[in-house]
Amino acid sequence: MTFRLLVTLTLILGLAACSTRLNPFNWFGNDREERVEVVETVTVVDPRPLVSQVISLNVDPHPGGAIIRAMGLPPRQGYWAADLVEVERAEGRLVFEFRVFEPPVATREGTQRSREILAGTELSTQELDGVRTIVVQAQSNRRSVSRR
Template identity: 25%
Template sequence: MRIPTLLLLTATLTLSACQSRWNPANWWGRDRESAVQTDVNPLIPDQTEDGRSFFSSQEQNAYVGQPIQQVIKAESHRVPEGQMILAVGVAAVHGVNNIRLIAANGGAVEGGVLTLNLMGIVPEEPVVGGSDVTREVTAAVVLTDQQLAGARVVRIRAAANSQDTRVR
């Protein structure tokens, strides 16, 4: 009795893995799978939330950042594309976001110094106070060797101070 039961169980499991008429799951229904052809990719939206086409050229809004209060650290690291400039600053209020390093003077190098402004967007209802650690912000930008041509020093400028880092 043990051997026939074991053989029946083995045969049932083996047949249930194939897509044939011998599969016990196919015995009571004639369900067939058919592919639905669509011209629309459901993963790509037709329009954005504001009604414009997803692939249309989107206008760049002007950046309305304000200078961060103070720069506390500036570093330069060599990367394959050029130099990665990292800046850490302390904002005057909590909630400053969209931190950027923006080139001053259109990115022109003056006297071997390339100046970058540390900027951020201040929230509508800022929270004042707290320690410097809780208001710390970080931004980084990768500058190519062409953008750094002639620059020996990169100066990160904030509202109250600036820090220099040597280009390697």
């Protein structure tokens, strides 16, 4: 009787924790898109332009922090050296710009799949402390994920 009660109680508490902040897989939900038009300023520290658009954003938890992955779509093939550059950290919001170098020569547009470029960064648990929303910004849109 006691064993059965203990197993039942463990299952109930375990399943209840699945939808709380204690479960690291619930840290960040699905990404959502917002259309924007970014105007570059002269005070940009990074010489690379913003990618045209961000088509996906994922935050994958791992022991000790999380990995942020964003997929960008430049206007044509050949863009390289993609990075997520942190530009703002305030009020529980962490903002990155998706920056890439343009190809040195003229290139074809190609298919969407052939133009996709991936950038990522790793953040420790301490760096994520207090962060409720992560935003990745491109030239024509931004994507964000929020903690559940």
